[in-house]
Amino acid sequence: MTIKRKPKGCTEIDVSAFSDIAFLLIIFFILTTSLARIAGTTVDIPAGQPPKDQAKEEDKVKTINLSATQIRYGSEENAPALTMEELREKLILDDLRNKPTDMERMVIIECSDDVEYERYFQVLTAVSKAGGVVAILEQDEETQ
Amino acid sequence: MIRRRRRRQSPMIPVASMGDIAFLLIIFFMLVSNFVKQSNIEVTNPVSPDIDTIEPLQVTVILDKNGVIWLQGNVVPVDALEGAIGIILEGRKDKRVELKVDRNLAMDQVKPVRNALVATDARLVLVGDAE
Numbered sequence: 001m002t003i004k005r006k007p008k009g010c011t012e013i014d015v016s017a018f019s020d021i022a023f024l025l026i027i028f029f030i031l032t033t034s035l036a037r038i039a040g041t042t043v044d045i046p047a048g049q050p051p052k053d054q055a056k057e058e059d060k061v062k063t064i065n066l067s068a069t070q071i072r073y074g075s076e077e078n079a080p081a082l083t084m085e086e087l088r089e090k091l092i093l094d095d096l097r098n099k100p101t102d103m104e105r106m107v108i109i110e111c112s113d114d115v116e117y118e119r120y121f122q123v124l125t126a127v128s129k130a131g132g133v134v135a136i137l138e139q140d141e142e143t144q
Numbered sequence: 145m146i147r148r149r150r151r152r153q154s155p156m157i158p159v160a161s162m163g164d165i166a167f168l169l170i171i172f173f174m175l176v177s178n179f180v181k182q183s184n185i186e187v188t189n190p191v192s193p194d195i196d197t198i199e200p201l202q203v204t205v206i207l208d209k210n211g212v213i214w215l216q217g218n219v220v221p222v223d224a225l226e227g228a229i230g231i232i233l234e235g236r237k238d239k240r241v242e243l244k245v246d247r248n249l250a251m252d253q254v255k256p257v258r259n260a261l262v263a264t265d266a267r268l269v270l271v272g273d274a275e
Contacts, residue, residue, distance in 0.1 A: 009262030016159055029173030037197045040271040042240065045262045088194075113252035117245045118190035120254070121272055125194040135261070 041125045043134050061103070062094070063137070066111040066123055088126050097131025107132040185214055190247040193275040201242040201269060203232055206262065209246040211253045225260040233266060241266040 064070040070081040073090055082090065091107075099105045107127045111120055125135050187208045205225070206214040213220050215228055233239055241261060245254055261268055 015163055019159060019162035019166050022163050022170060025170050026166060026173065033173055033176065038200055038242075038271050039195045039274040040242070040266060040269050041195045042197050042198075042267060042269045044267060045258075083228040111251050111255075113250060113255070114250045116247065117249045117251060117254050118247035120251055121190040121245075121247075121270060122192045122194070124270065125192045125272070136258075 040129045043124060043128055045134055045136055061106050061108055061135075062132075063108045064123055066109060066115055066120060068112065068116070068119075071123065084122055084126070087123065088130075090104070091126055091130035091132065094130070096127075099131075102140055103132050105131060105133045106135050107114045108135045108137045110137045169197065185217075186210070187244055187246045188248065190272040191275050192272050195270075195272055195274050197274070198269065200234075201240050202238065203229070203240070203243065203266075204242040205229075205257065207243075207245040207249060207254060207257055208225045208246065213248060213257055222256045222260060225257065226263050229261060229264045229266055233264065239265055240268050240269050242269050242271055247272075 062074065064087070065071075065079070071084065071087050072079040072081055073087055074080075096105050096107070109120075109123060109127070124134055185206050185208050187206055204214075204216060208214065213222060213225060215225065216232070221226055229241065233241075239262075243258070243261065245257075258268075
C-alpha cells in the first residue's frame, strides 16, 4: 500500500500587521518629539569677589540701575531715566563689543528686588547682544 | 463564436518592505527625540527681541510661577542647588546650564537661584521667547 503524502505548502508569516504597529509607533514619536528649538542667550557672569584694584576702577564702569519703574544707565549717579529702546540705542552707541579690555566692556546691573524677571531679562539680553560683559552688584549682608 | 475571457488576477501590493521603512523611521525619531520632561511645570517664558535660537541643553534649571526650583525635572531646595549642579557638571565638557524663569517672578526669588548657579563653574544660558 502506498501512502500518499500531502504536499507541504510553504509556510509564510503574515507581516501585514507589522507595518501597522510600526506606523503607530511613528505617530507616537511624531507627537512626543519636540523639534522646536529654544531661544536664549549665554551670559558669562563673573563669579567671586572683585580684586582690590578693580574697586578703584569701579567708578568708571557703566552701571544700569534697574527698578520696577525706571532704568538708568551711566557712570554718574544722576543718570537720566531711559526706556528700554533708549537703553538699547545707548548700548550700541557705546560700542562695547570693540572695547579692548573686559573692564571697559563691563556693565554692572544693579537690580532691586521688586523688579519682574522679564524686565531684568530684557536688560541683560540687551547688554549681552551689545557685546557687554554683565556683572552683578550684590551688597554685603553687613551693609544692607 | 464564444470568446473566453481570461480571469483577471486581483492586483497585489507587496507590503513586506513597508515594515522596514517604518522601523527605520522609528529609529530616526528615537534618536532625535527629546522627551518632554517639563510638561507639568508651569512657567511662562520672558520675551526679548535680543535673543537667538539655540540648541536645547542637557542640564535645565526651571523656576516656575510659584517660585519652585526644578533641576532636571525634580524639585530642589535652593540650598542644595549649588551642590547638585556641581555633581551634574562634574566631568562634563559642556558646562552650559539652561535657566528658565517665569516672566512674572520678582527678582528677590530669582537672585538666590542665579547666585547659586554663578557660584558653580556653569555657563548660564537664559531662556526666553524671541519677540
